[in-house]
Amino acid sequence: MTSDIEPAVSFRDAVKRFGPVRAVDGLDLAVASGETVALLGRNGAGKSTTISLLLGLTEPDAGDVRLFGAPPERAVLAGRVGAMLQDARAVPRVTVRELVGFVARRYPAPMPLARALELAGIAELAGRRVDRLSGGQVQRVRFALALAGNPALLVLDEPTSALDVEARQAFWASMRGYARRGHTVLFSTHHLEEADAHADRILVIDHGRIVADGTGEQLKRSVGGGLVAFDLAGRPARGLDRLPGVRSLEVRGDRARLRTDDPDATVIALAGMGAIRGLEVAPASLEDAFLTLTSSVTEAA
Structure with missing residues (x-):
């Protein structure tokens, strides 16, 4: 990203307090146009508040939040931002086509309705009432609503939480297709494998602060x-x-799993004991990195 191009998302020393709690605590981050970024954090880490600030649903108590160089409200009203949130409810007595079409008409340059339904994988549900869909189908309707304005920035809060494995795979295929067209995607998830597989970059947030920023491979290497x-x-x-x-031992049936800071030393010790049957050595996973990064912040707090 060059200095003369405004990032799609910019937080500068943003703070949001709820009573004595700093849900967002001096947050600094920038997401360049065209990036796909995952936001990871435990419950209560500040992810939802960060997304609320990003979408202009709440105002920071200090600092600054910008989308494409402008206040979030302006970017949202212009149709440059689409959001898929967890707490949206199905609208009764309207069909999928009617609902997505109604939302699309609120934007100045919406995505063609058929294209939004196709990308969300719900073209065959267009004539069905939204309040008679399954939880996974409603989740895909929410995705279509996020796409309706043809946004440059797509914000997805736990987008696959109600989807089965097949639907999750179809969702990420659609998301990648959208991102390849040069759009920016920011998503939060509890599925660490999704972040590792689909994000260009991962931000780990804890206690309202960014504690790690890099690719999945960079984060895994950082904890060794x-x-x-x-x-x-x-x-x-x-x-x-x-x-x-x-540093930890887990036994599953007749198999031992050792989390270790020094795999070479651990293997040498096991070899000396003759304990090498079915030996497997694997590098740190994103889950290992996430737990290490967030636990160290908790211990220091």
Whole structure:
């Protein structure tokens, strides 16, 4: 991103308080146009408040929030932003076609209705009443509503929470197709594998602050370590958690899983014990990185 181009999303030292709690605490971030960015955080970390500030649903107590260089309200009214939120409710007694078409007409340059329904994977549901759809189908209607204004920025809050595996795969295929057209996507999720697979960049938020910013691979490398697993073959698991580098031990059936800061040292110790049956060594996962990054902030707070 060059300095003379306004980012799609910009937070500068943004603060939002609820009584004594700083839900957003001096947040600084920038998302360039065309990026697909995942926002990760535990419940209460500040994700929902950050999204509310981004969409202009609430005002910061301090600092500044901009979309395409303008206040969020202006970008939303101009149809440059589409949002898919968790708490939206189905509208009774209207069809999918009627609802998405009504919302699209509120924007100056909407996406063609057929295209929005197709991208959301609900073209075959166009004539169905929204209040008679399943939870997963309603979630896809919400996606169509987010697309209706043909936005440059798409904000998705837990977009696959009500979808089965097949529907989740179809959703991400649609999202990637939309992003490839040069659009910006920012999504929050509890599915870490989705962030790893579909985001160009991952932001980890905790206690209202960004504690990590990078690709999935960068975040995994930043915490080091990995997983060492092997078959116990009747051997007792007692004492394995005291091997060099090991920080946690989990036993699943006859298989031990060791989370370790030094996989080489752990493997050498296991080899010395003759415990190498079915040995598996894997690098740190995004889940490992997420837990390490957020737990360190919690311990320091």
